[in-house]
Amino acid sequence: MTLTVENAREIIRVTKEAGAAENMKPLSVVVVDAGGHVIAFERGEGAPPGRFDIAQGKAYGSIMLGIGGTAQRDRAEAQAYFVLAANGAYQGRLVPVPGGILVRDTKGAVIGAVGVTGDTSENDLAAGEAGIQAVGLIAEG
Amino acid sequence: MTLTVENAREIIRVTKEAGAAENMKPLSVVVVDAGGHVIAFERGEGAPPGRFDIAQGKAYGSIMLGIGGTAQRDRAEAQAYFVLAANGAYQGRLVPVPGGILVRDTKGAVIGAVGVTGDTSENDLAAGEAGIQAVGLIAEG
Amino acid sequence: MTLTVENAREIIRVTKEAGAAENMKPLSVVVVDAGGHVIAFERGEGAPPGRFDIAQGKAYGSIMLGIGGTAQRDRAEAQAYFVLAANGAYQGRLVPVPGGILVRDTKGAVIGAVGVTGDTSENDLAAGEAGIQAVGLIAEG
């Protein structure tokens, strides 16, 4: 199973709506495939211009390390130099905080990841989970 | 005037529909702002994974050089070393062929650019123009 | 369907044997997945130290552009500046000559790519095709 473009568009739509419903700041959302390549992205209205890179870093790092942003943050807090070194190995493309979320199919296989940024990391994560669950997939943040 | 996220979403939707109506291969479309930063992107269904980089290169180069992809292509065919050198100055992020399209408002100011890839460069351009015109803006390919 | 590590190991083994049987120079062979990420690599015995990067460039470019090395070479000969610009968009990681080979499953889906280097580009391609066919998959060079 793979994430379709339609899945990605719906994940973005629901994630942004979930953020708006909770009065979060405008969320920027990326969806990547199982290889970390971008399927779709939308910036939050009025958000700073470089949001793509942050959202992408959250999603890309989740794919590359095989763990969600919460686990990345925990590892970074326990052993910062390791996460910084891993970041170097991936050309500085990791953003190891909540809001990077693995997407698994109903059999448990990783089929992509979502990166959300704009509000607190925990709120980013909550909104992204709502988006992933809306298309019947499993979120691992 | 600035390009809104809603503009970008509509440009992508109409560009992809215009391609499908002409039986083009699935189009991938990026919309960037007046600083060359991504507002929204959507890959074509079934397209190769790295389409973002090509679409982005078309749009980014249009913003950086201040001319559309057709004029970039003409310059590259007349003086390849100049365009390659400019590409070095922009960290290799230019893709100087048709399908990179400046977006101007009705007063002529550049407010963003669109990058389209997936079919021939000329078809990519035609579809992108349809998308830009659908939101009442001016395309310069 | 995805390429397994065992598939990759067998593709490498048969590709190197096919080269040796035709008295080619020692071949270096990489196998990447559908996202362009390395599954397995083996340098040719006595080959120069940097063979990984060439083999990887052939395979990575095939995945990113969605065409094999022969089609990349043809495009480069017709429109060199485009292929060089695409290379910039992919951080200089393309090597657009024969020996980069898409791997399709029996339904036609791209599930990975192989990159072979060491002898002439045409011989590299022939050996890699033998490797891919040995595991019942389809080679598009």
Place this chain on the structure above:
Amino acid sequence: MTLTVENAREIIRVTKEAGAAENMKPLSVVVVDAGGHVIAFERGEGAPPGRFDIAQGKAYGSIMLGIGGTAQRDRAEAQAYFVLAANGAYQGRLVPVPGGILVRDTKGAVIGAVGVTGDTSENDLAAGEAGIQAVGLIAEG
């Protein structure tokens, strides 16, 4: 004396078997030569896609700094800024934790390095040592 391709293949095979025998997660293993260039690599079955970069960082850093991953980790914990600065000097390619292992010949000369990743750093190291010893060489982790 130099590490042969056959040595590298055997080191990878035994390292992965050693990991499996101890119920470790699937290990990804790279073998590099005395210049830090890849001889052979194999990802662990089912491991995340970017394992090459981590394994390579462990092995490359061992060669460049002339010490194994355990000594690198100790230095990083004592003086993080130094290891991070060294990492910058090597373009971010160091991963200074156990699992990066120097390979010495029986006279003590460094002839290559191994990078192992997938389980805990200590387990990665133990499995890699088994691989190196299986070909009659000396591991310095």
